[in-house]
Amino acid sequence: MNEHTVKVFDDELGQLRGLIAQMGGLAEQAITGAIEALVRHDLDAAAKVIEGDKKIDVLEHEVERLAVQLIALRAPMADDLREVVAAMKISNTLERVGDHAKNIAKRVADIEGHRHIEPLSVLPAMAGVASEMLHDVLDAFAARDIEKAMSIGERDRAVDDFYNSIFRALVTFMMENPASISQAAHLLFVAKNLERIGDQATNLAEMVYYAATGEQMGERERIPSTAAN
Amino acid sequence: MNEHTVKVFDDELGQLRGLIAQMGGLAEQAITGAIEALVRHDLDAAAKVIEGDKKIDVLEHEVERLAVQLIALRAPMADDLREVVAAMKISNTLERVGDHAKNIAKRVADIEGHRHIEPLSVLPAMAGVASEMLHDVLDAFAARDIEKAMSIGERDRAVDDFYNSIFRALVTFMMENPASISQAAHLLFVAKNLERIGDQATNLAEMVYYAATGEQMGERERIPSTAAN
Numbered sequence: 001m002n003e004h005t006v007k008v009f010d011d012e013l014g015q016l017r018g019l020i021a022q023m024g025g026l027a028e029q030a031i032t033g034a035i036e037a038l039v040r041h042d043l044d045a046a047a048k049v050i051e052g053d054k055k056i057d058v059l060e061h062e063v064e065r066l067a068v069q070l071i072a073l074r075a076p077m078a079d080d081l082r083e084v085v086a087a088m089k090i091s092n093t094l095e096r097v098g099d100h101a102k103n104i105a106k107r108v109a110d111i112e113g114h115r116h117i118e119p120l121s122v123l124p125a126m127a128g129v130a131s132e133m134l135h136d137v138l139d140a141f142a143a144r145d146i147e148k149a150m151s152i153g154e155r156d157r158a159v160d161d162f163y164n165s166i167f168r169a170l171v172t173f174m175m176e177n178p179a180s181i182s183q184a185a186h187l188l189f190v191a192k193n194l195e196r197i198g199d200q201a202t203n204l205a206e207m208v209y210y211a212a213t214g215e216q217m218g219e220r221e222r223i224p225s226t227a228a229n
Numbered sequence: 230m231n232e233h234t235v236k237v238f239d240d241e242l243g244q245l246r247g248l249i250a251q252m253g254g255l256a257e258q259a260i261t262g263a264i265e266a267l268v269r270h271d272l273d274a275a276a277k278v279i280e281g282d283k284k285i286d287v288l289e290h291e292v293e294r295l296a297v298q299l300i301a302l303r304a305p306m307a308d309d310l311r312e313v314v315a316a317m318k319i320s321n322t323l324e325r326v327g328d329h330a331k332n333i334a335k336r337v338a339d340i341e342g343h344r345h346i347e348p349l350s351v352l353p354a355m356a357g358v359a360s361e362m363l364h365d366v367l368d369a370f371a372a373r374d375i376e377k378a379m380s381i382g383e384r385d386r387a388v389d390d391f392y393n394s395i396f397r398a399l400v401t402f403m404m405e406n407p408a409s410i411s412q413a414a415h416l417l418f419v420a421k422n423l424e425r426i427g428d429q430a431t432n433l434a435e436m437v438y439y440a441a442t443g444e445q446m447g448e449r450e451r452i453p454s455t456a457a458n
Contacts, residue, residue, distance in 0.1 A: 073304075076301070182400045185396070188417065
């Protein structure tokens with residue numbers, strides 16, 4: 001590439017990174033918004049999260065369009081190509097995180113007697129860890145911070161512990177409150193959505209590591225999932 | 230492109246399509262295998278499905294590598310570029326279908342008293358519709374058959390109906406069998422995995438339509454999801 005082409009390429013790569021930061025911010029907001037809507041049983045807030053997911057989908061298309069155009073027109077090599085492909089995969093994963101938040105928001109209407117379902121009170125803390133993981137992995141991507149990316153996976157264990165304990169608590173709750181089984185079943189899925197967000201933040205950390213180093217994160221750095229299904 | 234380049238490109242595109250057909254076949258097998266393992270409570274069969282998912286993941290990486298190489302080296306235009314990008318997205322979705330089948334297989338160990346859980350008997354029929362949708366959408370991709378792709382979405386309604394009825398049946402079962410609530414909860418997730426596979430087959434149909442026509446499937450052809458969360 002000549003100097004001008006390099007400049008154009010860097011600008012376009014910057015654009016790509018900007019779109020991803022925007023997607024990440026929206027996905028974080030969606031997680032927090034969905035859990036707040038659930039806890040407060042706020043249907044309007046839930047509707048906003050559901051509507052807001054469209055914006056994340058639009059941004060994903062935009063990243064894909066720009067990345068494909070970049071590869072086709074600039075034919076980047078090695079490091080650059082790796083970064084563009086990583087951007088596509090990261091945006092695809094963020095879109096899935098957005099879907100999980102949307103799925104939580106969709107269940108708000110199904111969980112009316114929420115004040116009486118004890119395990120519900122643990123969900124905001126679980127959501128806090130998951131959205132913090134997401135926040136930090138996007139920071140790591142923006143700063144090409146490998147150390148930070150490597151530290152994300154450790155926290156997935158905390159998310160899995162939350163999930164396993166909420167699963168048990170909900171099963172006990174169902175046994176004691178047969179009339180609320182349907183609502184508790186919806187909460188099982190909410191906990192599962194948060195657990196998946198933790199997994200996806202861990203996957204994102206591996207993508208960030210790969211984009212920065214060109215190597216797969218080693219088995220030593222990688223923490224296997226400990227969620228019991 | 231000159232004649233030679235066109236020939237090489239077509240060969241590589243054929244390779245890409247071959248890999249996708251292979252992934253699709255493995256994903257179909259995984260769905261059937263997981264549900265059979267569940268119904269027969271066969272832990273060995275479940276372990277095979279879990280192990281087999283790695284092969285699908287490897288193929289996805291292979292599709293991605295080949296597609297990126299194709300875009301970077303051949304700089305395909307319009308129709309060709311669209312097909313390569315579609316191949317990447319299709320393989321990504323097939324990888325997710327494989328994950329759903331793997332998740333079902335992972336729960337086989339948690340569902341021991343399966344013979345007594347009545348709603349379990351409906352799962353094979355539900356899995357049958359979902360894997361048939363997957364089979365047909367891959368046929369539609371191989372044959373560039375737009376009509377066939379457009380017919381897939383209609384069947385997603387049947388999968389959603391299965392899901393809604395299994396959800397209700399499991400809630401009723403839990404009320405009547407508090408001691409089996411934990412196992413029934415695992416079955417809720419199995420039904421959810423199958424419901425998601427139906428959604429993904431529908432998404433695949435939209436990708437096949439787009440790859441073949443260059444247009445998004447119209448609202449008229451698209452069937453919205455009717456699963457109640």
